[in-house]
Amino acid sequence: MTAEDVLEILAALDGADVWIGGGWGVDALVGKQTRPHDDLDLMHREEQEPQVLAALAALGFTETLSWRPVRFVVTDPAGREIDLHPLRFAEDGSAEQSSLTPGEPFLYPARCFVTGAILGTTVPCLSAEQQLYFHQGYEPRERDLHDLALLRNHFRQS
Numbered sequence: 577m578t579a580e581d582v583l584e585i586l587a588a589l590d591g592a593d594v595w596i597g598g599g600w601g602v603d604a605l606v607g608k609q610t611r612p613h614d615d616l617d618l619m620h621r622e623e624q625e626p627q628v629l630a631a632l633a634a635l636g637f638t639e640t641l642s643w644r645p646v647r648f649v650v651t652d653p654a655g656r657e658i659d660l661h662p663l664r665f666a667e668d669g670s671a672e673q674s675s676l677t678p679g680e681p682f683l684y685p686a687r688c689f690v691t692g693a694i695l696g697t698t699v700p701c702l703s704a705e706q707q708l709y710f711h712q713g714y715e716p717r718e719r720d721l722h723d724l725a726l727l728r729n730h731f732r733q734s
Contacts, residue, residue: 577613577656579695585616585658586699588631595619595689596701597661597710602723604692604701606730611722615649615657619673619684619702622662632658645674682710704731 582600596604598617603609620628629639632650637658641649644662651657663671669686688706691698702710704727716724 577616579609581656582616582694582699583697585618585632585635588635589618589628592624592628592631593621594628594700596692596699597707598659599719599723600694601692601701602707602726604694604699605690605704605707606726607693609694610726611719615659617659617661619661619663619671622664625660625662628660643676646676647673 577600582596586594595601596617597619598615599611599613600616603611603613618628629650636652636654637650637656638652639648640651640657647659647661649657649659661673663673663684665671669689671684672681673684675682684702684706688703690701690703692701693699707727708724
């Protein structure tokens with residue numbers, strides 16, 4: 577997944593509320609690509625899912641994995657992959673995402689929805705604090721360790 581791919585996908589989703597997470601989200605926060613990316617993680621408003629899917633279908637994406645209601649994956653013929661995470665928003669701007677553990681959703685405080693930059697273009701993404709939160713509770717891979725170090729060094733968080 578290239579930076580140009582990310583911008584093309586975001587342009588196709590114009591009008592839908594989406595936020596970049598994962599590796600591209602970290603790179604957006606620091607304003608430059610720091611490593612290769614296999615996929616794009618996008619959070620979206622659950623009620624906008626039909627709009628999101630229609631826009632991605634127009635680019636050739638089809639669903640290839642479903643762990644609904646937690647997440648699902650779409651892939652295009654070129655092998656580009658998007659990991660989609662449906663969010664349910666509260667009136668205060670916070671959101672939650674279902675998890676594999678019933679009654680224990682992933683929480684997104686309203687302040688975690690921020691912006692970053694990819695190729696100089698402002699993009700919606702998750703905050704450094706939220707990215708660090710999501711990197712807890714599992715054995716980190718090499719790319720996760722890279723992202724964590726980048727976040728901590730760039731934002732001076734521990």
